Every structure is written in C-alpha cells, then in structure tokens.
Amino acid sequence: MASHLKNLSDFSHTTIPNGSAFKIAIVVAEWNAKITGALYDGALKTLLKHGVQENNIYSVAVPGSFELTAAAEIFLNRQPDLDAVICLGCVIQGDTKHFDFICDAVANGITNVGIKHSKPVIFGVLTTNDEQQALDRAGGKHGNKGDEAAITAIKMADFATTI
Numbered sequence: 001m002a003s004h005l006k007n008l009s010d011f012s013h014t015t016i017p018n019g020s021a022f023k024i025a026i027v028v029a030e031w032n033a034k035i036t037g038a039l040y041d042g043a044l045k046t047l048l049k050h051g052v053q054e055n056n057i058y059s060v061a062v063p064g065s066f067e068l069t070a071a072a073e074i075f076l077n078r079q080p081d082l083d084a085v086i087c088l089g090c091v092i093q094g095d096t097k098h099f100d101f102i103c104d105a106v107a108n109g110i111t112n113v114g115i116k117h118s119k120p121v122i123f124g125v126l127t128t129n130d131e132q133q134a135l136d137r138a139g140g141k142h143g144n145k146g147d148e149a150a151i152t153a154i155k156m157a158d159f160a161t162t163i
C-alpha cells in the first residue's frame, strides 16, 4: 500500500510488544538533516513510548545514507548484544543518477548486514522525488517513517528473541 494511502505513524491495527528488554542502535544520516532529524525524533520517541530504556538506545550520526550500511556493520561487530539497528536517512532525487546508486547500495547493504548478523537492521530511509514528499513522511500528512522504523525494530527484535 502506498504511503499516501496509510499513515506511517498509525499502529492501532497491530499489537506492539514491550521493548523494555531490548538494546537498539539508531544510525542517522546528516544529509537532509532537517528531515532526518525529524525521523530520529520520531524513532526515539516511539522506542521510549514502547518501553525501550533510554540507556539501551545507542545513537550515531553518519555523513550520508550511503554510510548507513557501514555504521550498522560496525555497531553489530562492536556491540553483538544489540537486538536491532535502525537506519534513518533521506535520499532526494537530484539531477543525476547518483540517487539510484545510493538507494540501491543502501537497500542492499542494509539487507546484507542484517542477514550476516541474523539481526533486524531496519530500512528507515526515505527515497523521494522531492523535498515535499520527504517532509510529508517525516512528521507530515503521511506520518513519520521514524515511528514506523522504531515499531518495526521492536516487533522484529521480539520475533528474533522469542522464536
């Protein structure tokens, strides 16, 4: 379902586990900082709302979305007791094909890190045609992708620790 047909912050339709036992890292890209800052605020607020302890949330900023993969890999190597890693970024189409390469690299890279470590690595990256689409999904009319990423991290951490 396209984002414009749902709200990224509405989870009234689902059950969300208690996150009090989980250790979760958040990696946030500094490119498009106004938007990624809103994603981060949403993710942090949502983790705390659902019981994750503040001292169990580890945050780091990286220059751009391309660096999210490396940061997730480094986090999981250095802190193997992490239950999930949330990757937040905003890639906005420019005049060249750079957009395509970054989006593909980040999506595939994040996927591969999660598989390698058997840990949830959450793709909280906006990939938009313009800034307005990003604003609409970072606390605007379509909700906040950061909220969605945090809920996904809690649900997947619960799955991975109880299966």
Ligand SMILES: Nc1c(NC[C@H](O)[C@H](O)[C@H](O)CO)[nH]c(=O)[nH]c1=O
Residues within 6 Å of the ligand: 029, 031, 032, 063, 064, 065, 066, 067, 089, 090, 091, 092, 093, 102
């Ligand atoms: N144009 C965007 C970028 N570009 C920077 C790359 O992510 C990377 O930092 C650089 O290529 C050096 O490795 N990053 C975003 O997150 N969003 C963009 O719109």
Ligand SMILES: CC(=O)[C@@H](O)COP(=O)(O)O
Residues within 6 Å of the ligand: 091, 092, 093, 094, 095, 096, 097, 098, 099, 102
């Ligand atoms: C996603 C990007 O790297 C892009 O915003 C950079 O803009 P351009 O393609 O015009 O160099």
